[in-house]
Amino acid sequence: MNPMQIMAMLQNSGNPMQMLTQMAQQNPMMGRAMQMGKGKNEVQLKETVRNLAKQRGMSDEQLQQMLSNFGLTL
Incomplete structure (x- = not known):
């Protein structure tokens, strides 16, 4: 899916x-x-997402672009 x-x-x-x-x-x-x-607050969740993206070789810009496809921002 x-x-x-x-x-x-x-x-x-x-x-x-x-x-x-x-x-x-x-x-x-x-x-x-x-x-x-x-149990995480909004700031902690955002940091977790950024860290996971970095571990997979994504820049912050690439992450933002991917999230924008779903109408989301960090």
């Missing part, structure tokens, strides 16, 4: 959090991502 499909599903679902929880139970990577975000 590609990211655009996931975004569409979240927008059309009645309860996005419940849907994400179900996806996390079925997908270990999704579960790990949700676990990493638990």
Whole structure:
């Protein structure tokens, strides 16, 4: 499933959090991502996203460009 499909599903679902929880139970990577975000504030989440992007060789500009495709910013 590609990211655009996931975004569409979240927008059309009645309860996005419940849907994400179900996806996390079925997908270990999704579960790990949700676990990493638990208990963090907005600043900490942004830093985590930036660090993960850097680990995968993405610059801040590339990350911002990718996020803009989903209507998101950091």
